[in-house]
Each structure stands twice: as C-alpha cells, then as structure tokens.
Amino acid sequence: MIQNPGGFWRRLLGILLDAIVIGIPLGIIAYILTGETEGNAFTNLLSFLYYLILPVAWMGYTVGKRIVGVRIVKVNGEKVGIGTMFLRTFVAGIVYAVTIGIALIVSAFMVGLREDKRAIHDLIAGTYVTTDKPEQSLET
Template identity: 85%
Template sequence: MIQHPGGFWRRLLGNLLDAIIIGIPIGILGYILTGDTEGNVFTNLLNFLYYLILPVAWLGYTVGKRIVGVRIVKVGGGNVGIGVMFLRTFVSGLVYVVTLGIALIVSAFMVGLREDKRAIHDLIAGTYVTTDRPQP
C-alpha cells in the first residue's frame, strides 16, 4: 500500500541537505579528533549510525528528509525499526560497493522512473519514501 511516494528531486535534495548539515560537521569533527581526512573509520561510523538510528527514533526522518518533507516508512505503512534500517543502510551499501556503484546509478533511475519511486535499498528493506506525515 504505497501512497504518495517521494520523488527523485526531493530525495536528492534531502540527501544533499544531510550531507551539508550533518556530513560536513561530522567530517570536521573526525578530522579534529583523528587528523585523518580519507577513510576515517570514526567519520564513517558516525555517518552510519546517523542513517541507522535517526530514522528509527524520528519516525522515518533524517534532518534533510524532514526539511524537504519526506520520510522512510515500511511498505505496509508502519514506522521503520532498527532491523529494517540496517537492511536499508548496511546491506544495500554492500550491494552498492560490490557492484562498484553501478547499482547506485540503477537506483537513481528506479526512483526517477518507477511509479512507486522505490530504489534498490527500498526493495531490499521493504521500505519506500513518502510525503505523508506520521499519524499520531
């Protein structure tokens, strides 16, 4: 029961806002604490935890998604849990790495062209991105 899926441009803008608002400060903090700018395990771990935990705690939102008015939900309409977000974040990330980024490009086309706007990570985790607000 997929209703009001969030489209490509909203999702892209939400990701860009997350990178600017969250990613850059985490990168700066990681550099200050470790002195390393590339392949920083601390920075990667904080980014992973941000995308894993915040949507669970904040009804499917990240900071960027909240600003653009979209959130992640399960296909049945329920809120995401830690297991779902692990699949969406870690397992799909492995798929993108193993395919050398080709699956990421395919995902972008899927969001742009599919009626339900679901990417590979959405299919793996059983989620979609919607413009619907959470129900009280």
C-alpha cells in the same frame, strides 16, 4: 500500501542536505580528533549510526528528509525499525559496493522512473519514501 511516494528531486535534495548538515560538521570533528581529512573509521561509523538510528527514533526522518518533507516507512505503512534500517543501509551498501556503484545508478533511475519511486535499497528493506506525515497517534 504505497501512498504519496517522494520523488527523485526531493530525495536527492534530502541527501544533499544531510551531507551539508551532518557530513560537514562530522568531517570537522573527525579532523580535530584524528587529523585526517579523508573518510576514516570514526566518521564512517558515526555516519552509519546516523542513517541507522535516526529514522527509527524520528518516525522515518533524517535531518535532510525532514527539511524537504519526506520520510522512510515500511511498505505496509508501519514505522521503520532497526532491522529494516540495517537492511536499507548496511546490506544495500554492500550491494552498491559489490557492483562498484552500478546498482546505485540503477537505483537513481528507479526512483526517477518507477511509479512507486522505490530504489534497490527500498526493495531490499521493504520500504519506500513518502511525503505523508506521521499519524498524530504515532507521534505521541
């Protein structure tokens, strides 16, 4: 059951904060190690692992989502697992790439206009973004 969905602006700010807090240092490290300023396999892999593993380990949060107070959960309220996050990140990424970004734009409108604030990647993975904090029993 979907409760207290995180809206467009909070989600966008969370994505931007992730880009600043994680993307910039990752780009600097990649430049030091590879000498390349453009995205490469090293930065793409680390970025993918960040979005795949951190929400599983940290109750649905990424750094940016934690700062703005939203997290990813399954529609039934359970915490996300690796399979769920794989669907949300990798499979949805393929959908966005195949549609040349059109599905990403549609997703932005979905988050802004749908009552449940779910984007295409949420529908694929059976997730949503909520402002609810994890239950105390789940954190320990």
